[in-house]
Amino acid sequence: xxxxxxxxxxxxxxxxxxxxxxxxxxxxxxxxxxxxxxxxxxxxxxxxxxxxxxxxxxxxxxxxxxxxxxxxxxxxxxxxxxxxxxxxxxxxxxxxxxxxxxxxxxxxxxxxxxxxxxxxxxxxxxxxxxxxxxxxxxxxxxxxxxxxxxxxxxxxxxxxxxxxxxxxxxxxxxxxxxxxxxxxxxxxxxxxxxxxxxxxxxxxxxxxxxxxxxxxxxxxxxxxxxxxxxxxxxxxxxxxxxxxxxxxxxxxxxxxxxxxxx
Amino acid sequence: xxxxxxxxxxxxxxxxxxxxxxxxxxxxxxxxxxxxxxxxxxxxxxxxxxxxxxxxxxxxxxxxxxxxxxxxxxxxxxxxxxxxxxxxxxxxxxxxxxxxxxxxxxxxxxxxxxxxxxxxxxxxxxxxxxxxxxxxxxxxxxxxxxxxxxxxxxxxxxxxxxxxxxxxxxxxxxxxxxxxxxxxxxxxxxxxxxxxxxxxxxxxxxxxxxxxxxxxxxxxxxxxxxxxxxxxxxxxxxxxxxxxxxxxxxxxxxxxxxxxxxxxxxxxxxxxxxxxxxxxxxxxxxxxxxxxxxxxxxxxxxxxxxxxxxxxxxxxxxxxxxxxxxxxxxxxxxxxxxxxxxxxxxxxxxxxxxxxxxxxxxxxxx
Numbered sequence: 001x002x003x004x005x006x007x008x009x010x011x012x013x014x015x016x017x018x019x020x021x022x023x024x025x026x027x028x029x030x031x032x033x034x035x036x037x038x039x040x041x042x043x044x045x046x047x048x049x050x051x052x053x054x055x056x057x058x059x060x061x062x063x064x065x066x067x068x069x070x071x072x073x074x075x076x077x078x079x080x081x082x083x084x085x086x087x088x089x090x091x092x093x094x095x096x097x098x099x100x101x102x103x104x105x106x107x108x109x110x111x112x113x114x115x116x117x118x119x120x121x122x123x124x125x126x127x128x129x130x131x132x133x134x135x136x137x138x139x140x141x142x143x144x145x146x147x148x149x150x151x152x153x154x155x156x157x158x159x160x161x162x163x164x165x166x167x168x169x170x171x172x173x174x175x176x177x178x179x180x181x182x183x184x185x186x187x188x189x190x191x192x193x194x195x196x197x198x199x200x201x202x203x204x205x206x207x208x209x210x211x212x213x214x215x216x217x218x219x220x221x222x223x224x225x226x227x228x229x230x231x232x233x234x235x236x237x238x239x240x241x242x243x244x245x246x247x248x249x250x251x252x253x254x255x256x257x258x259x260x261x262x
Numbered sequence: 263x264x265x266x267x268x269x270x271x272x273x274x275x276x277x278x279x280x281x282x283x284x285x286x287x288x289x290x291x292x293x294x295x296x297x298x299x300x301x302x303x304x305x306x307x308x309x310x311x312x313x314x315x316x317x318x319x320x321x322x323x324x325x326x327x328x329x330x331x332x333x334x335x336x337x338x339x340x341x342x343x344x345x346x347x348x349x350x351x352x353x354x355x356x357x358x359x360x361x362x363x364x365x366x367x368x369x370x371x372x373x374x375x376x377x378x379x380x381x382x383x384x385x386x387x388x389x390x391x392x393x394x395x396x397x398x399x400x401x402x403x404x405x406x407x408x409x410x411x412x413x414x415x416x417x418x419x420x421x422x423x424x425x426x427x428x429x430x431x432x433x434x435x436x437x438x439x440x441x442x443x444x445x446x447x448x449x450x451x452x453x454x455x456x457x458x459x460x461x462x463x464x465x466x467x468x469x470x471x472x473x474x475x476x477x478x479x480x481x482x483x484x485x486x487x488x489x490x491x492x493x494x495x496x497x498x499x500x501x502x503x504x505x506x507x508x509x510x511x512x513x514x515x516x517x518x519x520x521x522x523x524x525x526x527x528x529x530x531x532x533x534x535x536x537x538x539x540x541x542x543x544x545x546x547x548x549x550x551x552x553x554x555x556x557x558x559x560x561x562x563x564x565x566x567x568x569x570x571x572x573x574x575x576x577x578x579x580x581x582x583x584x585x586x587x588x589x590x591x592x593x594x595x596x597x598x599x600x601x602x603x604x605x606x607x608x609x610x611x612x613x614x615x616x617x618x619x620x621x622x623x624x625x626x627x628x
Contacts, residue, residue, distance in 0.1 A: 008481075074324040074325070076316070079328075080312045106317040
């Protein structure tokens with residue numbers, strides 16, 4: 001696969017900042033789709049609003065760049081109207097978990113046959129660095145100038161509780177694992193949710209003591225722990241640091257799904 | 263062949279949609295429109311269509327837009343509070359030129375207001391409710407028969423002009439039961455598919471682009487951002503934005519005489535009622551009770567784009583009397599187009615004006 005296979009070359013250069021992790025995640029997603037052998041004319045990318053949501057605009061398939069938070073509701077219409085289409089959603093933490101939170105849990109509940117890739121940079125990047133529902137407690141943003149005082153959402157736990165068939169979390173450091181997780185999501189009938197933690201050097205990193213892009217990628221690498229390891233730590237009575245987050249495949253099941261092409 | 267039925271307005275609305283080929287219905291329950299959804303829930307699965315109850319009206323509107331891009335005729339039905347929630351994605355449909363039909367069985371507002379009582383308070387909201395400049399088409403039925411016919415026509419208009427089309431009914435017409443002649447078949451004009459070699463948002467002579475249905479290999483990008491004819495975001499070029507928005511308005515406003523649907527009764531009259539929806543029925547009673555008084559009636563079935571040329575059918579008009587279930591939303595629009603006095607006859611609270619209300623108005627403005 002080369003980037004010319006899937007990208008609208010007449011739309012480049014893209015809008016992402018230097019050091020942004022979104023390109024890595026788009027690359028992993030397209031690689032997984034390429035491995036599936038999906039045809040371009042049978043694939044639709046759908047998104048809401050934000051940095052993550054600009055991704056479909058760069059991809060050659062039919063694409064629907066919708067309103068803030070509503071991508072999953074639009075995707076529900078597309079997929080239910082034509083189940084033969086493969087529908088992939090790019091979204092972000094603000095788009096999915098704040099303004100789109102209700103659509104998110106209901107799409108999980110319906111377990112509709114969609115694959116959602118959430119680029120979680122823990123900040124509103126496009127609007128200049130405001131706190132989001134996944135901004136960790138104590139982190140600085142333009143709307144949490146004294147440190148975020150709210151507890152963040154765990155998006156994967158939310159997806160599991162609401163009924164998604166496949167749930168995984170990786171980071172922009174774990175590219176091979178992320179690609180495999182997206183592939184597993186694409187293969188799973190029903191709702192698949194892949195959260196990709198990613199760096200935003202422009203609006204998160206520079207306000208939160210990450211001097212270099214690599215510092216933030218290193219943070220993602222060293223603070224993500226596999227669930228088995230975390231469980232072992234709990235068993236052994238170790239204290240789990242607040243800034244650790246669980247990575248890996250967190251759910252794979254076969255609840256009845258909607259919109260599956262039979 | 264037609265068959266005679268005795269239907270509720272909301273049933274006729276659903277049946278008109280089905281006859282017009284609507285095969286996707288996304289909704290959220292709300293009084294007094296719920297019967298439309300209930301009827302679709304029964305009928306659509308039997309026609310291989312999709313009925314889906316969404317988590318709210320924002321999602322309902324989103325779902326029908328998504329379905330429309332796969333080539334399906336898609337509709338939702340709601341009332342005031344739900345209509346307010348739909349405004350966001352109605353703007354998206356206008357900007358992306360997505361054909362869709364929105365039924366509003368109007369009830370008393372603002373806010374939760376009077377769920378079971380009729381009103382026409384959303385006439386300006388359907389025209390201007392979402393942010394930015396755009397134009398839409400709004401139809402107003404005054405009978406169960408018109409509920410059926412106008413709903414069916416709404417789909418053709420939506421496809422032809424690539425615009426959200428509103429069926430602005432009210433609780434009285436929605437819940438009234440009366441006789442209806444149901445045709446065997448409703449003629450359908452399908453939307454024009456995009457031709458090869460033409461850009462997906464490149465307009466034809468009528469200012470309307472061909473439709474690039476998802477899944478057919480067009481690789482179309484659809485965005486609510488200001489876009490060029492390729493569909494690509496182009497948000498800081500003033501000329502591109504001005505041309506796009508002007509075209510979205512002109513494609514509808516230039517066609518207002520073609521879209522217009524109205525009836526003229528007694529064109530020689532000096533006193534002329536102008537009405538749409540349920541108040542038309544009271545006027546018909548007054549005309550029936552005073553056959554020799556030469557009272558005029560302009561019944562608007564299209565309210566947006568406003569068919570101002572219809573007003574000139576009344577050459578001798580000395581006054582236009584406008585009974586509405588709101589505080590004069592369309593009376594002000596009429597006032598912009600005529601030189602003689604326009605008298606607003608508002609009625610709030612959910613009841614129709616009575617014949618004696620209108621007779622008193624005729625007497626007062628002799």
